[in-house]
Amino acid sequence: MLNGRDPRIDFFRGLALIFIFWDHVPHNPLGQITLRNFGFSDAAEVFVFLAGYASVLAYSKVLQREGYWMACLKILRRAWVLYVVHIFLLAMLMGIVFFANSKVETRDLVQEMGLTHFITNPQQALTDELLLRFKPNLMDPLPLYIVLLLGLPLVLPVLVRKPLAVVAVSLVVYLLAPRLGWNLAAIADGVWYFNPVTWQFLFVLGGAAAIHAGQPRAPQTRALHQQPVFLAAATYTLLAGVITLSWRWPQIHDAVMPAVLSELLYPISKTDLSPVRLLHFLALAYVTAKLLPGRGWTHNWLAQQSCRMGRYSLEVFCLGVLLAPLADMLNAQVNDAWPMQIFSALLGLVLMAGLAAWLEFNKRLNQTPRRDGHPLNS
Incomplete structure (x- = not known):
């Protein structure tokens, strides 16, 4: 049986939402302190991994309690909600971008946001929007989540019982996809910027981590500096951070980076989730989990704000997309x-945190019992 909600998951999901918003605002100074500046991976990996973790954590309980078909029904219902949100979010985003473009004379925000297809061929763009082929900038994570969630009913029963087998099959698909050109079609680039066929592996790893977290484990008695896996993960994370920082000074980077290492390292594909990106995220997640094993640190005020944003990740993500x-x-x-x-950047953060606080307050308000003992349903 899987454990209940882990506030650490909500915290890091909220932190990822903050980083995604800051990364989406061009020339934002606070964007210099986000994850992508200190390693090969960024907040997208955090978002997808935790999406897999939270999805398996939630729907495996439904599977155990109500059976497979009810779990499928609830997964598909959630995917439909995400699809409808995607359609309305895109419509609102286009309205905001067109408005902003009329106020900015020095740049073409419509082109920068990838909305030219809608201007030149609006009828086809509407069809492509419904088919998830028209995805302007900022909109990529949500369609990816929809597709990954639609695939969850196919693997959930096996993942709960034999997680290693599912991870192995997912790994094979991940390795074959770039070589065989497996991806979904899209407007502009021709394929999805986040290739679902490769990113599914990270989603599955998140689900497997949720299964593993619910299993009893013997306590670790050795210190961190005596654990080889931790030392290897920490070393890789540190080296990735040094290399990423060196990109700010191309001449120094080219001078100190061995040619053999450059050939092995580059290009680092985000579309196909390059192995160095994947390994960096996994190493960073492992080091973080080891350094923050308990939950007490999530009780301070700042951490609670991020946790609250993580609990309402869909609503906060949508607001961040519109605010960018x-x-x-x-x-x-x-x-x-x-x-x-x-x-x-700070105003956007306050508004995102404010939305999460309002949603939390509204939820508690609806759960407040009446004097006759029945919940309020206003």
Whole structure:
């Protein structure tokens, strides 16, 4: 039986949402402290891994309690909700971008956001939107999540019983996809920017981690510096951080980076989830889990704000997508002056946290019992 909700999962999911928002605002100074600046992976890996973890954690309980078909029904219902949200979010995003573009004279935000297809061929764009083939910038994670969730009923029963077998099959698919060109069709680039055929492996690993977390384990008695896996993961994470930081100074990077290592390392594909990206995230996740084994640190005020955002990740993610072009518009109005850039980034963060707080308050309000003992249903 899997354990209950882990606040650490909510915390890191909330942190990933913050990083995604900051990364989506061009020239944002706070975007320099996000995960992508200190390693090969970024918040996208965190988002997908935790999506797999949370999905398996939730629907495996439904599977055990109510059976396979009810679990399938609830998974498909959730996927439908995400699909409807995607359609409305895209419509709202286009309206905001068109408005922002009319206020910014120095840049073409419509082209930068990948909305040219809608301008040149609106009828086809609407069809492509319904088929998840039209995905402007900022919109890629949600369609990926929809496709991965639709595949969950196929693997969930086996994943619960034999997680290693599912991981092995998923790994084979992950390795074959780039070689055989497996991907889904899309407008603009021709294929999905986040290839679901490769990113499914990280989603499955998240689900397997949820299964593993529910299994009894013997306590680790050796210190961290005596654990070879931890030392290897920490070393790889550190080296990846050094290499990533060296990208800021190309001449130094080219001078110190061995040619053999460069040939093995580059290009680092985000579309196909390059192995060095995958290994970096797994190493970073392992080191983090070892350094933060307990849950007590999630009880402080700042951590609680991130946890709350993680609990309402869909709503907060959608708001972040809509706020990013508005923040970009505000910054462009003052020629990207750094005080405005920091202000818009922090304002977006406050609004995202405020939305999560409101949703939490509204949920508690609906759960407040009446005097006759029945819950409120207003």
